[in-house]
Amino acid sequence: MIEDQGEKWVFVEGSEAGYLLSNAIIEQKGSGASKPPLAPPSLPLVSADRKLPLPGMKEEKNSLDEGEAVLTLPENLSADSVRHLEYWLKGVPRKAKRRAGITDDEAAH
Numbered sequence: 001m002i003e004d005q006g007e008k009w010v011f012v013e014g015s016e017a018g019y020l021l022s023n024a025i026i027e028q029k030g031s032g033a034s035k036p037p038l039a040p041p042s043l044p045l046v047s048a049d050r051k052l053p054l055p056g057m058k059e060e061k062n063s064l065d066e067g068e069a070v071l072t073l074p075e076n077l078s079a080d081s082v083r084h085l086e087y088w089l090k091g092v093p094r095k096a097k098r099r100a101g102i103t104d105d106e107a108a109h
Contacts, residue, residue, distance in 0.1 A: 008022070
């Protein structure tokens, strides 16, 4: 459990998403008070000092002129997760090219 945005949040193993502690117990309904919706915090996948990944996680790094690119992922991925990751990673350079203003013609050279 952590406190963030004035609320208490809990986490479920295998998920980065935080859940409001008040919603984790299904014994009573929430007060229904009108509050603006909160964005749940994420469970960090690296240690707070950013030096070591958390247990069970692996970091892949690549140094670029502008800084270091870091990918943090679970050490043990299923074959299905590897395929999903591969599909997602193919889109990352496309997005970077758009942000850098590189056209497909320029990328071919």
